[in-house]
Amino acid sequence: MKENKYDDPVFFAKYARMDRSRFGLKAAGEWRTLEPMLPDFTGRDVLDLGCGYGWxxxxxAEHGARSVFGLDLSEKMLxxxxxxxxxxxxxxCRMAMEDADFADGSFxxxxSSLAFHYVADFGALVRKTAHWLRPGGDFVFSCEHPVFTAEGSQDWYRDENGxxxxxxVDNYYMEGERQAVFLGxxxxxxxxxxxGYVGALLSNGFMLTxxxxPQPPQEMIDAIPGMADELRRPMMLILAAKKQ
Known part of the structure; x- marks a missing residue:
């Protein structure tokens, strides 16, 4: 069984109190950047890897998808x-995305939204996704930015007054496991x-599109204390690609 932090009662209770958990996509700082990068869903079969709350x-589904299959390892999220x-x-369906097995050309x-930084072997998952998609299929995902994940702790350095x-940013080229602190x-x-991200796409038959x-929108910067600091370094990365 892969690590399943989201079924830890303490962690999940903290996650459930986040604005993006309570208010959905519009409360997610990256949404205004992600939405226009999404493909047309009309009449298409969609796979959501690490679907979480199902947003x-x-x-x-609301934008015309013929079918939507959401999988996640967390029982509480599902x-x-x-x-x-x-x-x-x-x-x-409750399932680790790394263990999923679909017929070629199923979708x-x-x-995927902010899930791939929990996956140890991203290249293997991209290879499988390439098989699952039909020719011309779209692959769009967000993840934590490499600048954000490099050093590991994912926290600011502060002076004696906080x-x-x-x-x-350290050990950037040393890919692999990091022990981070999220929600304490x-x-x-x-x-x-x-x-590593882009190369996995290109080597598995995807064309980067x-x-x-993403930066937080101005209204979040104005309304949420400390949000302006999010402009000091990238936290997220969004990539869109098409199967050739």
């Missing part, structure tokens, strides 16, 4: 998805370089 599954984001074209679109000095809890994540480093 993106619901979005695909319980919320089933309760709050159930719809006729959506099917949810037209593969999505003022932010800078964000640490220790979580295992995996760092890879930008070359989009790349973005």
């Amino acid at each position: 993106h599954c619901a979005y695909a 319980a919320v998805a089933q309760k709050e984001h159930a719809a006729p074209p959506i099917e949810y 037209d679109v593969a999505l 003022k932010i000095l800078h964000f640490p 809890e220790r979580v295992t994540k995996y760092h890879r370089t930008l070359t 989009g790349l973005a480093e």
